[in-house]
Amino acid sequence: MLQAMPSLYIGLMSGTSLDGVDGVLVDFSQEKMVVIGHESAPLAPDLRAELLALNTPGPNELHRAALAGNALARAYASVVQRLLKHSGVPAGAVRAIGAHGQTVRHRPQEFDGTGYTLQLNNPSLLAECTGIPVVADFRSRDVAAGGQGAPLVPAFHRGVFGRTGETVLVLNIGGISNLSVLGADGSVAGFDCGPGNALMDHWCQLHTGQAFDKNGDWAAQGQVLPDLLATLLQEPFLRQPPPKSTGRDLFNPTWLSDALAAHSGIRPVDVQATLTELTASACAMSAISHGKNSKTLAVCGGGALNTQLMRRLQALTPGISVAPTDTLGLPALQVEAAAFAWLARQTVQGQTGNLQSVTGARGARVLGAVYPA
Ligand SMILES: Nc1ncnc2c1ncn2[C@@H]1O[C@H](COP(=O)(O)OP(=O)(O)OP(=O)(O)O)[C@@H](O)[C@H]1O
Numbered sequence: 001m002l003q004a005m006p007s008l009y010i011g012l013m014s015g016t017s018l019d020g021v022d023g024v025l026v027d028f029s030q031e032k033m034v035v036i037g038h039e040s041a042p043l044a045p046d047l048r049a050e051l052l053a054l055n056t057p058g059p060n061e062l063h064r065a066a067l068a069g070n071a072l073a074r075a076y077a078s079v080v081q082r083l084l085k086h087s088g089v090p091a092g093a094v095r096a097i098g099a100h101g102q103t104v105r106h107r108p109q110e111f112d113g114t115g116y117t118l119q120l121n122n123p124s125l126l127a128e129c130t131g132i133p134v135v136a137d138f139r140s141r142d143v144a145a146g147g148q149g150a151p152l153v154p155a156f157h158r159g160v161f162g163r164t165g166e167t168v169l170v171l172n173i174g175g176i177s178n179l180s181v182l183g184a185d186g187s188v189a190g191f192d193c194g195p196g197n198a199l200m201d202h203w204c205q206l207h208t209g210q211a212f213d214k215n216g217d218w219a220a221q222g223q224v225l226p227d228l229l230a231t232l233l234q235e236p237f238l239r240q241p242p243p244k245s246t247g248r249d250l251f252n253p254t255w256l257s258d259a260l261a262a263h264s265g266i267r268p269v270d271v272q273a274t275l276t277e278l279t280a281s282a283c284a285m286s287a288i289s290h291g292k293n294s295k296t297l298a299v300c301g302g303g304a305l306n307t308q309l310m311r312r313l314q315a316l317t318p319g320i321s322v323a324p325t326d327t328l329g330l331p332a333l334q335v336e337a338a339a340f341a342w343l344a345r346q347t348v349q350g351q352t353g354n355l356q357s358v359t360g361a362r363g364a365r366v367l368g369a370v371y372p373a
């Protein structure tokens with residue numbers, strides 16, 4: 001039987017934007033990690049619609065959530081098969097898969113003082129389909145230890161992007177946006193800034209039929225509406241001190257329509273410009289207030305491809321150089337999936353994955369559960 005290489009891991013991420021699955025095959029045997037392969041697959045429209053629907057209370061949720069977890073595991077398995085095929089690596093050589101799952105509820109510390117975070121998945125099915133051990137449910141242990149359960153990527157960001165003697169900021173703009181502050185002294189802070197692409201995607205789909213505003217071209221044709229922007233920026237989460245995390249539980253179409261209710265006669269294109277400005281402002285405010293005067297802001301996640309958003313982010317952060325993480329050696333669309341390969345490796349090696357300084361947990365913990373091949 002083929003011996004698994006102790007250094008090969010697969011990371012799978014399907015995030016809050018619900019656009020699809022990103023998978024990477026990573027080799028950790030060198031001093032610097034090497035991405036051997038990257039595959040993306042959109043979610044099938046019916047699965048996407050069901051996962052989106054499961055973000056809000058509805059009928060027969062347990063049954064529907066279980067079936068959605070199965071369907072997601074099959075989508076994950078097909079990304080794994082493509083990764084293996086295109087890289088020529090046999091399944092038996094991969095030590096483990098880190099599979100994030102699909103967040104449908106994120107309510108840490110609410111209700112009973114512990115709260116919960118829920119990522120739909122079926123790691124058993126994924127292990128069965130691929131023949132590779134799977135690590136899953138990364139967030140729950142941090143929540144059980146009193147933490148936010150998110151963001152988890154800052155520890156990985158430190159390893160890949162941290163520089164001695166210089167503070168580096170890493171901003172992920174997915175459905176939600178989150179910032180890592182990699183201090184010159186080795187310290188790490190991190191938190192969710194607020195909305196990322198989720199509200200922009202929703203508005204774009206509603207008014208243009210397109211899943212997202214490619215390059216921000218539509219937003220660039222509109223005018224930012226100062227009154228609406230002021231209403232949106234009143235959201236208390238944006239001023240809440242860290243540790244903090246959020247999700248579609250807060251930033252969802254209802255949140256947006258509540259804000260829009262006070263503003264009539266406005267053009268959809270101007271709302272798109274304003275939502276783009278909201279995301280840029282939430283990220284810029286975070287980088288300025290918590291960024292320790294860093295001069296470098298590296299952006300990952302799909303938002304890094306939104307030219308208009310990047311333009312506005314740069315304009316709102318004078319003195320800071322804004323660029324995609326590609327400039328620091330890891331392409332923007334590979335960062336999160338690679339982080340879950342790294343988190344799986346931490347778990348397999350019995351090492352901790354969370355940072356108390358980020359999530360506010362009582363301590364560092366080994367995250368997730370391992371499902372053998
Ligand atoms: N060319 C592009 N122009 C504008 N926006 C883009 C482009 N490509 C991707 N995006 C945006 O990026 C989103 C996907 O980003 P990403 O894959 O980082 O999200 P995610 O994995 O759901 O993230 P997270 O877990 O951090 O919320 C899309 O929904 C879209 O809004």
Ligand SMILES: CC(=O)N[C@H]1[C@@H]2OC[C@@H](O2)[C@@H](O)[C@@H]1O[C@H](C)C(=O)O
Nearest residue numbers: 016103106150151152153176178192
């Ligand atoms: C609960 C949850 O799924 N949170 C995601 C989400 O997407 C972005 C932001 O909100 C971040 O907090 C987190 O994802 C990244 C991968 C993280 O844990 O670092």
